[in-house]
Amino acid sequence: MRYYNEKIETMSRDEMTALQSARLVDVVKRTYEGAPYFREKMDAIGLKPEDIKGIEDIAKLPFTTKADLRANYPFGCFAVPKSEIARVHASSGTTGKLTVVGLTNRDIDDWAECDARALVMAGCDKDDIVHVSYGYGLFTGGLGLHYGSEKLGSVTVPASAGNTMRQITLIKDFGATALACTPSYAMVIGEEIEKAGYDIKDFKLRVGIFGAEPWSENMKKEIERKLNITAYDIYGLSEISGPGVSMSCPYQCGLHVMEDFFYPEIVDPVTLQPVPDGTTGELVFTTLNKQGMPLIRYRTRDISALWHDKCECGRTLVRMKRVSGRTDDMLIIRGVNVFPSQIESVLMNIKEIVGSHYQIIVDRVGNLDTMEIQVELAPHAFSDEVKDVEAIRRRIEHDMMGNLGVGAKITLVSPDSLPLSEGKTVRIIDKRKI
Amino acid sequence: MLVNQVAVFLENRKGRLNALLGALSGAGVNIESLNIADTRDFGIVRLVTDDNDKAEAALKAAGFTTARGDLVGIEVADKPGSLTATLGKLSDEGVNLEYVYSYSRSGGKALILFKTDDVERAEALLK
Numbered sequence: 001m002r003y004y005n006e007k008i009e010t011m012s013r014d015e016m017t018a019l020q021s022a023r024l025v026d027v028v029k030r031t032y033e034g035a036p037y038f039r040e041k042m043d044a045i046g047l048k049p050e051d052i053k054g055i056e057d058i059a060k061l062p063f064t065t066k067a068d069l070r071a072n073y074p075f076g077c078f079a080v081p082k083s084e085i086a087r088v089h090a091s092s093g094t095t096g097k098l099t100v101v102g103l104t105n106r107d108i109d110d111w112a113e114c115d116a117r118a119l120v121m122a123g124c125d126k127d128d129i130v131h132v133s134y135g136y137g138l139f140t141g142g143l144g145l146h147y148g149s150e151k152l153g154s155v156t157v158p159a160s161a162g163n164t165m166r167q168i169t170l171i172k173d174f175g176a177t178a179l180a181c182t183p184s185y186a187m188v189i190g191e192e193i194e195k196a197g198y199d200i201k202d203f204k205l206r207v208g209i210f211g212a213e214p215w216s217e218n219m220k221k222e223i224e225r226k227l228n229i230t231a232y233d234i235y236g237l238s239e240i241s242g243p244g245v246s247m248s249c250p251y252q253c254g255l256h257v258m259e260d261f262f263y264p265e266i267v268d269p270v271t272l273q274p275v276p277d278g279t280t281g282e283l284v285f286t287t288l289n290k291q292g293m294p295l296i297r298y299r300t301r302d303i304s305a306l307w308h309d310k311c312e313c314g315r316t317l318v319r320m321k322r323v324s325g326r327t328d329d330m331l332i333i334r335g336v337n338v339f340p341s342q343i344e345s346v347l348m349n350i351k352e353i354v355g356s357h358y359q360i361i362v363d364r365v366g367n368l369d370t371m372e373i374q375v376e377l378a379p380h381a382f383s384d385e386v387k388d389v390e391a392i393r394r395r396i397e398h399d400m401m402g403n404l405g406v407g408a409k410i411t412l413v414s415p416d417s418l419p420l421s422e423g424k425t426v427r428i429i430d431k432r433k434i
Numbered sequence: 435m436l437v438n439q440v441a442v443f444l445e446n447r448k449g450r451l452n453a454l455l456g457a458l459s460g461a462g463v464n465i466e467s468l469n470i471a472d473t474r475d476f477g478i479v480r481l482v483t484d485d486n487d488k489a490e491a492a493l494k495a496a497g498f499t500t501a502r503g504d505l506v507g508i509e510v511a512d513k514p515g516s517l518t519a520t521l522g523k524l525s526d527e528g529v530n531l532e533y534v535y536s537y538s539r540s541g542g543k544a545l546i547l548f549k550t551d552d553v554e555r556a557e558a559l560l561k
Contacts, residue, residue, distance in 0.1 A: 377443060382499045384441030384549070385532055386471045386478055393475070411475050413445050414499055 004120040021054035023288035034079030074100045090138040091238040102292040114244035115148020122232040126153040133181035136160040140242025145180040175204040183215040190226030218348030254319030336406040352381035357418045363431040371408040437507035443499040444477035461492035469535040505547045
């Protein structure tokens with residue numbers, strides 16, 4: 001199977017624009033009428049739904065942010081009566097309230113369609129066994145892939161996260177061909193397989209569908225090696241829909257956005273003006289077909305870029321660059337912008353440490369920002385001589401300075417002493433009180 | 435003579451040395467010599483025990499990173515000047531020492547352990 005929905009996935013640009021225009025006009029009207037917070041936003045700038053005649057008018061519309069969602073917690077952003085809502089999901093913020101979303105039955109079906117398309121992009125079909133190790137529950141990861149895999153007709157294994165040894169037994173015994181989870185959990189599974197002394201050749205895994213946290217190209221290679229698979233990126237956020245908003249194809253040249261459902265824009269995070277194709281900026285989505293909680297120009301805080309040229313896989317769906325970080329994950333250390341993904345790239349190239357396990361601790365001493373990166377010393381690199389261990393530490397500090405343009409203190413810790421969670425890993429501890 | 439040593443990576447965190455010692459006593463290992471090299475950020479504990487294999491297994495099981503290696507051990511008289519005379523021979527011949535530590539033994543002798551990258555020459559010179 002090459003495409004799950006060939007008509008949409010290979011649609012000409014003119015046809016897609018016409019579809020998006022019709023859906024935008026409709027969703028703006030529905031949101032204006034159903035969600036008071038959005039009506040107030042439009043009224044405040046004197047904009048009426050009838051002013052929006054097509055996708056070319058999208059920049060006239062106001063942005064929606066996470067703050068809007070929090071201010072209307074829990075159900076204030078819904079655009080339909082509660083009787084129409086079939087399910088809610090919620091994502092935890094590290095600060096503030098949960099972000100709640102509501103889905104109608106049609107929304108759930110659209111989302112399943114996105115994930116079925118995504119699985120086919122990764123080369124899966126009815127004969128595959130899809131092991132879903134994303135968490136099931138309020139988090140959208142588990143149920144998103146689950147419904148997509150069921151819709152496609154693959155054998156779906158709803159393993160959820162946790163109990164890694166049992167997961168490995170299931171993956172091996174059932175002969176799972178596809179694994180869906182966060183990249184950091186894929187790493188944990190790979191490491192546990194090695195530690196348990198299994199040979200990865202005895203597994204049938206072929207592809208991995210990984211998302212929900214930014215990861216570096218090097219980490220991807222490492223997971224591919226450990227699990228003997230091809231790794232695909234899946235992108236999503238609960239506010240827009242869970243995983244399946246976009247997905248990478250075998251040509252690995254970005255992620256195809258399901259743009260008949262989710263209209264993407266890239267804007268300059270400071271001026272909020274749209275930027276041309278290929279330019280990096282903040283990703284903004286409008287949910288064109290959502291009923292329960294449609295969002296207009298929702299600022300994701302994720303950093304990406306768009307390309308509209310056709311992909312070799314035959315899909316015409318616009319591609320977005322793998323998310324390299326978030327505007328709110330970006331650390332400003334002594335005035336220098338630092339993304340955790342940059343740090344990860346440097347660490348993955350150093351053989352004397354376990355590069356995928358690290359923690360960044362930022363603090364302010366006096367008026368000066370300090371950054372400490374804790375990394376795990378690999379057992380094979382340990383020596384009884386201080387100068388050898390110190391040399392490793394200093395070399396990492398040197399590489400980090402060269403790549404980040406700002407100094408970081410490297411602290412070596414014992415293997416397996418840093419947390420690597422089953423879901424999203426907390427990598428940054430910012431102790432600064434600014 | 436060659437003396438086998440277990441080196442252990444020690445994070446600069448509260449309670450780590452205690453955990454290390456606990457792992458050894460829990461395995462019934464007796465420590466014959468203990469030396470700690472410390473930097474601002476980490477330490478390296480160097481141990482000679484009555485059963486280094488058992489000691490290393492217990493430390494690994496407790497999550498410690500270890501490395502094994504051989505040191506040159508010499509017995510010197512427990513009185514002023516005896517170490518100077520012995521190590522002076524190595525210095526005169528240009529044999530470098532990476533580190534040295536010792537422990538006193540009963541019977542008027544002290545055992546000196548040192549790490550060198552030229553074990554053969556060191557042993558020959560000290561015969």
